[in-house]
């Protein structure tokens with residue numbers, strides 16, 4: 270195998286380079302955006318796309334196989350029964366794959382000591398419901414009898430990561446509406462499902478400024494390490510500043526020097542005051558010094574949602590400020606189970622809204638939908654990339670439901686919009 274690295278101004282050019290150099294068989298192993306020269310963190314640096322690609326160099330044995338005469342290939346027609354059989358067992362294979370993954374994670378969780386018992390029982394429960402869903406052939410048979418459009422919708426939503434219980438609920442609801450008549454065609458069904466799913470969503474918690482007499486809105490972004498809290502704060506601060514709002518930044522993330530430096534750089538570039546705070550008492554003082562700011566954004570340390578002491582510590586900081594709101598920040602590319610665990614543990618604290626980051630990296634948005642519907646916590650923002658300030662938008666059904674039914678359009682779309 271030959272592995273090579275390329276740099277280009279955009280993905281399109283990178284792919285052309287790869288194809289020209291390695292040929293049409295080349296596969297892209299990884300891509301990332303890097304800054305070349307200029308200031309750090311994307312505001313002024315030149316962005317280039319770095320792509321690592323590889324092409325197989327066939328071994329002597331492989332060459333012999335690929336050189337086999339054309340006539341030995343089975344005709345397309347003779348493949349039909351195999352295709353049908355493969356399609357029939359596909360859901361079961363998918364399911365077995367997922368069960369294997371769960372079993373692997375169960376085995377590793379078992380080694381993790383404190384709290385592992387709870388997680389194991391959660392996993393076992395989830396595993397049981399997954400198995401019963403898979404072996405519940407009567408459900409699938411029923412769907413087939415009602416017409417393939419229901420089955421197709423169910424399979425489709427399953428692939429989008431929507432939880433089985435929501436799919437079943439949705440289908441039952443649509444069935445109740447059709448009054449036992451013939452199943453609608455798939456197009457109509459998708460239309461109805463999308464609209465019903467849209468009705469279950471609540472978007473709120475966008476940060477514009479104070480909505481009471483205080484004249485000030487104080488919002489802390491909380492969540493696990495690395496989800497993008499600091500980057501999101503920089504995006505929000507930049508957007509608010511551009512709209513003429515007076516913004517103040519506070520960081521209580523003093524665990525890592527790099528974390529403070531990261532926010533300091535953003536604050537400097539945006540020309541926004543930043544206070545670094547070490548104790549709940551200091552936090553009160555910092556807020557006093559931001560009396561004239563209309564919005565104060567607080568960056569917090571990435572707490573491991575499994576570390577109760579760290580969460581209690583964060584709670585003490587938040588308790589020191591009257592009227593503070595929180596936005597729990599979650600990566601849209603993490604699994605349903607990870608998100609659920611994070612929300613469960615962070616709900617020791619008050620959660621006023623959800624921000625989902627890294628939509629650009631998410632394979633599908635089913636878990637975002639599941640967690641939102643399960644908890645009923647409104648979604649405030651989506652972020653769609655590493656670029657500050659542009660890769661953020663106010664959360665909308667158009668993006669979430671649109672991405673589920675047109676998955677190829679799940680990438681960057683626009684900056685913050687106001688509909």
Ligand SMILES: Nc1nc2c(ncn2[C@@H]2O[C@H](COP(=O)(O)OP(=O)(O)O)[C@@H](O)[C@H]2O)c(=O)[nH]1
Nearest residue numbers: 494495496497498499500626627652653654655
């Ligand atoms: N792809 C992608 N990366 C993001 C996004 N938001 C943040 N990141 C990256 O995620 C990494 C961690 O971000 P950071 O803001 O330091 O996370 P924090 O630990 O929660 O404060 C950085 O490399 C960010 O550039 C996003 O929407 N999409």
Ligand SMILES: [Mg+2]
Nearest residue numbers: 498499522528
């Ligand atoms: Mg941070």
